[in-house]
Amino acid sequence: MTDPVRIQQEDFSQDAEIAALKASSKRMGGIATFLGCARDFSEGRDVSQISFEAYGSMALAEMRKLREEAISKFDLLDARIVHRVTTVQAGDNIVFIAAGAAHRAAAFDACRWMIDELKQRVPIWKKEVTPEGESWVTQHP
Amino acid sequence: MIKVLFFGPVADRVQTREMDIDYTDGMTLHDVTHKVGMLHPGALSVVSFIAVNQQQVHDKQTPLRDGDEIAFMAKFSGG
Numbered sequence: 753m754t755d756p757v758r759i760q761q762e763d764f765s766q767d768a769e770i771a772a773l774k775a776s777s778k779r780m781g782g783i784a785t786f787l788g789c790a791r792d793f794s795e796g797r798d799v800s801q802i803s804f805e806a807y808g809s810m811a812l813a814e815m816r817k818l819r820e821e822a823i824s825k826f827d828l829l830d831a832r833i834v835h836r837v838t839t840v841q842a843g844d845n846i847v848f849i850a851a852g853a854a855h856r857a858a859a860f861d862a863c864r865w866m867i868d869e870l871k872q873r874v875p876i877w878k879k880e881v882t883p884e885g886e887s888w889v890t891q892h893p
Numbered sequence: 894m895i896k897v898l899f900f901g902p903v904a905d906r907v908q909t910r911e912m913d914i915d916y917t918d919g920m921t922l923h924d925v926t927h928k929v930g931m932l933h934p935g936a937l938s939v940v941s942f943i944a945v946n947q948q949q950v951h952d953k954q955t956p957l958r959d960g961d962e963i964a965f966m967a968k969f970s971g972g
Contacts, residue, residue, distance in 0.1 A: 805904075
């Protein structure tokens, strides 16, 4: 069983993550997931690649705290957060979040909350590579 | 020794990812910030968060201990 919170270079399998989530409890009636992937267009420019950088130890600790807070706040049965830190091409997977609860409302709310909080709290940065050059992304859309 | 880390846009401006600063008794976060600012004028203008030993710190008067790790970070953009 893989760790429910991970930072990794390699791609992840949504099926494997969901299977691991489901294996944690038979009382799970709703699972909500968020998949973040790389766009080929941003701020009016073509984007060929996105490279990620993280303050690894702090990012992982913050993601673990985030998962624990989500489980407690939304009464989840389990949750998983996986973020890639590498250079990705348009269409590639970046981040996966899954929230499992007894009912769908808590799963939806928790999933949304986790990705929103991740963007605010987890020290990861993305740099977009465009025909005009490279630039760090600083906004939180 | 205080280990100072830079990430993302901050690292680009400082042109390094890591630097060591000699620890002196009574040193505060402000002392380190001031020193880095003197070495790299303007480089910290994009800093939105500072962490001491992986914990965000808001008080520049936070006392430091020998061996502490300080990170200067721009606004996050993961996800």
